[in-house]
Amino acid sequence: MQKQPTIRDVAQAAGVSVAVVSRVLNPGSGPVAAATRGRVNEVMKNLGYHPRTAARELKYGPPTTLGLLLADVSNPFFARLADRVVQEAHSRGIQVLLMTTQEDDQLESERLATLIERRVSGIIATPTGNNLATWKQLQDLGTEVVFVDRSIPSLPEVDVVSIDNFESARAATALLAAHGHRRIGIISGPASSTTGRDRIAGYRQALETAGLEPDELLIRHAAFRGPAGGDAASALLNIEEPPTALVVANTAQVTEVLRRLSHAGIDIPGRLSVIVFEDSPWTELMTPALTIVKQPIDLLARHSVQLALSNTQGKTSEKRNVIRVAAELVERSSVARLQLSK
Amino acid sequence: MQKQPTIRDVAQAAGVSVAVVSRVLNPGSGPVAAATRGRVNEVMKNLGYHPRTAARELKYGPPTTLGLLLADVSNPFFARLADRVVQEAHSRGIQVLLMTTQEDDQLESERLATLIERRVSGIIATPTGNNLATWKQLQDLGTEVVFVDRSIPSLPEVDVVSIDNFESARAATALLAAHGHRRIGIISGPASSTTGRDRIAGYRQALETAGLEPDELLIRHAAFRGPAGGDAASALLNIEEPPTALVVANTAQVTEVLRRLSHAGIDIPGRLSVIVFEDSPWTELMTPALTIVKQPIDLLARHSVQLALSNTQGKTSEKRNVIRVAAELVERSSVARLQLSK
DNA sequence: ACATAAAAGTGTACCGGTTCCACTTATTTT
DNA sequence: AAAATAAGTGGAACCGGTACACTTTTATGT
Numbered sequence: 095m096q097k098q099p100t101i102r103d104v105a106q107a108a109g110v111s112v113a114v115v116s117r118v119l120n121p122g123s124g125p126v127a128a129a130t131r132g133r134v135n136e137v138m139k140n141l142g143y144h145p146r147t148a149a150r151e152l153k154y155g156p157p158t159t160l161g162l163l164l165a166d167v168s169n170p171f172f173a174r175l176a177d178r179v180v181q182e183a184h185s186r187g188i189q190v191l192l193m194t195t196q197e198d199d200q201l202e203s204e205r206l207a208t209l210i211e212r213r214v215s216g217i218i219a220t221p222t223g224n225n226l227a228t229w230k231q232l233q234d235l236g237t238e239v240v241f242v243d244r245s246i247p248s249l250p251e252v253d254v255v256s257i258d259n260f261e262s263a264r265a266a267t268a269l270l271a272a273h274g275h276r277r278i279g280i281i282s283g284p285a286s287s288t289t290g291r292d293r294i295a296g297y298r299q300a301l302e303t304a305g306l307e308p309d310e311l312l313i314r315h316a317a318f319r320g321p322a323g324g325d326a327a328s329a330l331l332n333i334e335e336p337p338t339a340l341v342v343a344n345t346a347q348v349t350e351v352l353r354r355l356s357h358a359g360i361d362i363p364g365r366l367s368v369i370v371f372e373d374s375p376w377t378e379l380m381t382p383a384l385t386i387v388k389q390p391i392d393l394l395a396r397h398s399v400q401l402a403l404s405n406t407q408g409k410t411s412e413k414r415n416v417i418r419v420a421a422e423l424v425e426r427s428s429v430a431r432l433q434l435s436k
Numbered sequence: 437m438q439k440q441p442t443i444r445d446v447a448q449a450a451g452v453s454v455a456v457v458s459r460v461l462n463p464g465s466g467p468v469a470a471a472t473r474g475r476v477n478e479v480m481k482n483l484g485y486h487p488r489t490a491a492r493e494l495k496y497g498p499p500t501t502l503g504l505l506l507a508d509v510s511n512p513f514f515a516r517l518a519d520r521v522v523q524e525a526h527s528r529g530i531q532v533l534l535m536t537t538q539e540d541d542q543l544e545s546e547r548l549a550t551l552i553e554r555r556v557s558g559i560i561a562t563p564t565g566n567n568l569a570t571w572k573q574l575q576d577l578g579t580e581v582v583f584v585d586r587s588i589p590s591l592p593e594v595d596v597v598s599i600d601n602f603e604s605a606r607a608a609t610a611l612l613a614a615h616g617h618r619r620i621g622i623i624s625g626p627a628s629s630t631t632g633r634d635r636i637a638g639y640r641q642a643l644e645t646a647g648l649e650p651d652e653l654l655i656r657h658a659a660f661r662g663p664a665g666g667d668a669a670s671a672l673l674n675i676e677e678p679p680t681a682l683v684v685a686n687t688a689q690v691t692e693v694l695r696r697l698s699h700a701g702i703d704i705p706g707r708l709s710v711i712v713f714e715d716s717p718w719t720e721l722m723t724p725a726l727t728i729v730k731q732p733i734d735l736l737a738r739h740s741v742q743l744a745l746s747n748t749q750g751k752t753s754e755k756r757n758v759i760r761v762a763a764e765l766v767e768r769s770s771v772a773r774l775q776l777s778k
Numbered sequence: 779a780c781a782t783a784a785a786a787g788t789g790t791a792c793c794g795g796t797t798c799c800a801c802t803t804a805t806t807t808t
Numbered sequence: 809a810a811a812a813t814a815a816g817t818g819g820a821a822c823c824g825g826t827a828c829a830c831t832t833t834t835a836t837g838t
Contacts, residue, residue, distance in 0.1 A: 467787085494823090
């Protein structure tokens with residue numbers, strides 16, 4: 095284990111001053127004779143020299159690191175988002191520090207503290223909904239904060255990138271109504287989350303447009319983690335007048351819900367039509383292939399990274415950015431047309 | 437956007453020297469009177485002071501950051517691995533820099549350069565198989581390198597954590613043989629990858645034990661990305677004497693293969709029995725529920741992090757570590773017992 | 779009370795880069 | 809040919825922490 099050469103070692107070996115080496119390292123920061131540049135480069139290669147990022151960052155804050163704070167990377171939606179964010183960031187020469195909260199605000203708080211200490215230039219996050227003061231502090235410190243997928247209404251000054259939750263749930267519900275369903279259930283995220291609430295709101299809107307009376311028994315909020323989604327599904331199946339159609343608007347709970355339906359021996363779409371907010375490849379492989387609401391993850395990632403870096407890149411737009419991208423309703427085979435026998 | 441207070445600001449406001457503040461920051465590094473400690477903490481809180489990691493890292497290399505270099509986080513296997521690695525690292529106060537290679541050795545090379553500049557203490561990676569010199573350099577520099585899932589045979593000094601690829605493929609193949617299958621196909625990773633090769637080797641071993649003659653037409657290597665798996669599946673279905681059973685040992689290509697089988701209208705397990713290397717929840721939701729080889733991702737993650745940090749934590753074990761954990765064959769409904777009509 | 783030891787606190791060099799400014803040497807202008 | 813300008817290089821301060829060597833204060837023992 096050899097010890098790393100420093101810029102001074104390079105300077106000495108090349109017979110120049112450290113200032114010159116630094117200029118070679120940062121083209122455009124000053125003039126260097128072509129011959130000198132070549133010699134220095136040669137020496138750097140021979141010595142296996144790599145400038146140390148930590149030292150570099152000490153002088154000026156690091157626009158080279160982004161924090162990506164997600165609830166849970168084992169959720170395919172977040173995993174794909176992470177993948178795209180990382181790619182997008184790399185294409186701009188930015189690195190990504192990945193952190194997870196497990197939807198736990200205490201953990202979130204610790205992660206945020208770390209990100210502050212790292213002086214990351216931007217943070218892309220799916221907030222738990224708490225730690226308001228910390229989020230505010232981050233912004234005051236000049237860190238560009240971008241909420242993705244969800245947001246926190248009481249932090250109206252933070253940028254947000256998400257799909258149009260209201261509209262996508264409305265469209266899904268409207269599709270079911272158009273197929274003749276009158277008892278339409280929905281399982282959404284917790285009421286404390288914006289996605290959870292907004293999707294329910296879209297659902298209600300669709301019911302109203304279709305002239306259907308909302309039944310609170312058909313509306314379920316479920317936590318993102320644990321068996322909550324499955325329990326909600328079971329509960330829905332056991333009410334007096336069970337639904338003939340179900341919107342699973344809680345992405346993290348889709349497999350839980352489907353598992354429960356499967357164990358209960360529910361025929362899809364014969365007994366229950368289903369639309370899920372989830373566009374993993376497997377939704378197409380199921381029997382029947384699931385009708386889904388597809389989130390344009392690429393766009394979410396691209397916009398998030400762009401916003402998270404916008405401040406750093408100089409063009410500090412003073413006003414807040416809210417980007418809503420459209421989700422796509424992909425019709426497959428899990429929605430049945432109901433015979434109107436009444 | 438206020439500018440950040442430094443340790444000197446804190447020292448001045450608290451009426452002490454920077455050394456004392458530093459001691460408060462690093463308990464155990466020296467004596468501080470309880471009253472002083474309280475006062476300094478108070479001032480730090482009021483000023484919103486957070487010590488800057490970059491400055492801290494400058495003096496001693498950072499055992500606070502790990503590099504996680506994966507092929508692709510949108511692959512559920514890697515996603516879950518990332519999730520566990522991040523959790524495991526966080527529980528030890530370590531941060532994770534996530535990078536992806538898209539199986540491209542050029543990109544891998546660039547990512548490695550970045551990791552060198554960051555002086556990360558350890559790297560957990562799924563190597564593409566190239567960049568041998570860089571991997572070696574990393575080790576010489578004292579970076580703890582751990583290959584996970586795959587390895588590079590020509591780098592025998594690098595730690596490896598993976599499942600027993602040979603044995604898991606052997607077991608899967610043996611199960612099919614025990615169910616009476618004599619034409620067993622396999623789609624594995626590329627021949628350039630250790631997983632690709634080792635699983636094929638296990639497959640051959642199982643055939644031999646079962647007294648079956650290997651047929652090269654039934655053995656397919658497919659790239660991890662793109663439509664290669666699907667193409668391999670199609671090819672297998674179109675040979676003169678097609679298989680009655682298939683092992684999909686290329687995790688990244690499982691959905692591709694299944695999609696192709698589905699489009700071809702293949703009845704599983706009626707016409708083709710299937711075992712896949714993939715344990716996402718959806719494999720249980722399929723009709724029929726898939727028989728799978730389940731990788732103990734928790735263990736892989738835990739061991740990887742442990743090894744990646746072992747050097748740093750002082751206990752420099754001079755010899756190389758190779759950790760092989762057992763995969764579990766979970767029998768469900770996608771394997772049919774064949775009537776031996778011959 | 780007085781020596782002595784332990785505790786508390788301070789000053790400052792250092793980590794490895796970047797950059798400002800001064801300085802020397804070449805090149806151009808008139 | 810002298811003066812002005814540009815190009816190339818070097819010296820040293822600085823970024824924000826850490827830790828060593830040292831001084832001052834407080835506690836302990838007889």
